[in-house]
Amino acid sequence: MEIALIAHDKKKDDMLRFVTAYKRIFSKHQLYATGTTGKRIMEETKLSVHRFQSGPYGGDQEIGALIAKNKLDMVIFFRDPLTAQPHEPDVSALMRLCDVYSVPLATNMGTAEVLIRGLDKGDLEWRSITRGETKNE
Template structure:
């Protein structure tokens, strides 16, 4: 599965810790991340990650384009709800695309835990069927 990893500045440590904790699961999938987040995860885990631009420079939009083309299966986007983001319209657009295309999205550690456990159990195999049918 193709998995996107994104985190606002104040949430990067949380996402790095999360991916490190579930490194064995993430290692079985194709990982994509925005710039600094991807670098931090790579440095902590050594996992292979395709990195896009940082979020404010278009990375969110690059991941959004993959979602719109049915090339992304899951998104972990640890958002900071207490800090204004200069690229908030891009953030909102990415969340909207996940809703439009029924892409599982975790914006916090609690939801991320449920998604990663579901991924491990095979609960997300329906994504393969969607992709095969070109939906």
């Protein structure tokens, strides 16, 4: 599965704890992340992560482009709802694309845990079927 990992500044430590806790599961999948989040995950877990630009510099949009091409199966985006984000329209667009393309999206650790445990049990295999049916290439 193809998994995107994004975390606002005040949520990066939470993301690192989460990925570390589920490293065994994440190691079986292709990971993508925005700039600093991806760098910190790679440094602290030694997992391979394809990094995009930082969110405010277009990373959210790069991940959104993969969603629009139906090339991502899950997005874990630890948002900081209490801090204004200058790129909030990009964040909203990314979440909208997840809804449009039925890509599972977790915006907090509780939902992310349900998704990652479901992934480990095989509950998200329908994404492989969906990806194969709607691939436009």
